[in-house]
Amino acid sequence: MKTTPPCGSLPAPSLRSRMGWLHAWIGFVAGLILVGIFATGALAVFDTELTRWMQPEMPHIATLTPGPAALEAASREIATQEDLHHRVFMSLPSSRDPVLRVTHMDHDVVQSTAYDPETGAVIPLRDTAGGLLFFNFHYTLHMGRLFGVILVQVVGIGLMVTLGSGVIIHLKSLLPNLVVFRPRATSPRPWVDAHVLAAVLFLPFLFMAPYTGVLIHANRFFPATATERPDRGPPKFKPAPLPPLAPIVADAVSEFGENSLGFMQFSGKAVSVYRADSSEIRITRDHIDYDRVTGERMKLVRKSSPVSRTSQFLSGLHMARWAPATVRWLYFVSGMAGYVMFATGLVMFLLKRRRTAAARPSLAMNLAEGLTVGTVLGMPVACASVLWMNRLLPASLSSRLEIETSALFVVWAIMAIHGMGRGGEKHILRGWMEQATLLAALLILLPLLDIATRWQWMNGQDQTVYLAVDATACLLGLMAFHLRRVLVRKMTSPPASPTTFSAGVAS
Known part of the structure; x- marks a missing residue:
């Protein structure tokens, strides 16, 4: 028998509305970190190739067997x-x-x-932080192998919660969203389309990545599951x-x-x-x-228990070190899709709050918009700055590695401060445009920097890695340049409603 709520009482919130709150707030808080994790994770797929690009003195070597x-x-x-x-x-x-x-x-x-x-x-070869810098940031945020890994795991759990709640919200329209994208529709429809399209197309990867990432380091949460690791300190033996x-x-x-x-x-x-x-x-x-002493074989060590084999499989699936180049490119594209998913999600979150807060602007809203700018575009700017710093610093400089590492965080901090300085309804659009301009310039000009600083070693080199890095940077730079064009066009057009970055790009 169907019951009705007492007179004057409000109906209980539906599951979909509860999931909407969870999806929005956990997605925003975790997303401010996850855009950086996804961006550096996509780069970490090619960490070894990036290290080769950052050591341009590397000659072509045909023999791989050590003599x-x-x-x-x-x-x-x-x-x-x-x-x-x-x-x-x-x-x-x-x-x-x-x-x-x-x-x-x-x-x-x-x-x-x-x-x-x-x-x-x-x-x-010159000293360099190499692609290992992006790899370490991806799973530790450069905050240590204990606290940093735990923080990334917590954020990874937040990612899974965000994905699960998002699936519930869009469950009825998952299949239509595979083929729907309306870039010229009224805001916020284009952002919803881009957000859902990136999530649905790469949903298996987006669930696999945090699930395996959390399980790889489960011993940080559950110390009883920790396996014995070699001592990382100085050796305590007198070497023979x-x-x-x-x-x-x-x-x-x-x-x-x-x-x-x-x-x-x-x-x-x-x-x-x-x-x-x-x-x-x-x-x-x-x-x-x-x-x-003698060089004689003592023992072959294998871990073949079902638990060990499962852990080994999950680690390999997450890190993709086994994968051929084609599969690693798929991982790269999937990582960038995760970046797009959270970037558009942050924009939609702010668009909704800006409309409700238009009549009463707040410092919190301005800071949220500024941090979003400094994260969504500031982190890619910082990553590109590392590549520029690698080629501009003298090859013989003893502190090269420390300077490259510091460049990632110093530039990121500058972009965050710039974004917060541009926060607010009147200036935030200009903040997005300025950082998009800088990102486009750094990426599009990177191939010219590569040639200008590597020409003396180019004869006899295998050009595959250099061409791949330069072409990818140029393609991403053209996307950033297109974003800049859209922003400039919006800034010069008469405003029809309260201007935010989200409304500007979508219109």
Whole structure:
């Protein structure tokens, strides 16, 4: 029997309206961080290629198998760093990074020496934060492996809540939204279309990314699930001379296969050779331990329990180190779709609040609009600034790595301050236009910067990575330039209603 609410009482809010509140507020708060996480995550898919672009001295290397001369030269460097009490490891050549690298930690700063895998000659490459800077920001916000990772996990849970509530809100129109986009409709319809289209087309990826990302680091929330990790501090052993590494590498190849070796670690008793993450979809960390003195094989270590294999699969699915270039491009496009989804979501949130607050402007509203500008466009500007800083700084400068890292956050802070300075109904549109102009200039001119600072090494280089980075930057720059044109056209047209960025671009 159907009951009616008592006279004078309001009907209970529907599930859809409850989800709308949840979707809007959690989406806005988490979105201010997630646009940066998605932007740097998309770049992190090609972190190794970005590092190669940021080291333009890299010659073309055809041989990926390390020869005895290269391994002997690397052994001497390893011994030197161990004598200085640095923890050291050696990365073996791969198709994405064709050099032999000896890397050590010096007061939390990663430093490496690159060798030609055939001759053992040192390749003089500049120090750079490389693509690893974007990778680290993506999962730690550069705030440490404990607090930073936990914060990103909390935001990732917020992403899943936002997606789930969004699906409930748009459940009846999910399929029609796959093919509907009306850029010239009345605001806010174009923003709703772009927001839903980006979300629906890439919904499986957008659910997979936070789900696997949270589970990868679940031990931060549940310490009882933590697995033993190697000591990250200085080695506590007196290093013995290393055995010849060539026979060890040959034996590891016979076990794991050609081009399937990742890196080598060194302890007081053993030399460990790890299987490459790119050898299969699972990140297994399978390795072989060899006696530090004699070089004889001691044991093969595999983790093959169902729990371990599941964790390895989720880690591999999230990081995509196994993926060929075509699949990594799909990850890149999906990451950019996540960025677009949250950028348009932030704009719609502010558009709705600006209309209700038009008669009583508030400082909170101005700050929210300014932070949105400084995040949606400020983070891409900061990422592009890192690439410019990499090529403009002298190659021999000792503090290059620190300056590149600082550039990301200093420029981002400047863009956020600029956005908040332009916050408010009268000036926010100009703030968006100015940052879109800067972003377009940095990206469109990046290929010219690349050629101007790399021409002396271009002969004999493999141009694939450089062309890919330059072309992608130019394409994204043209999109930013189109955004600028739309904003300028709106600024010069007579206002028909309270002007915000959202209403301006949509009209």
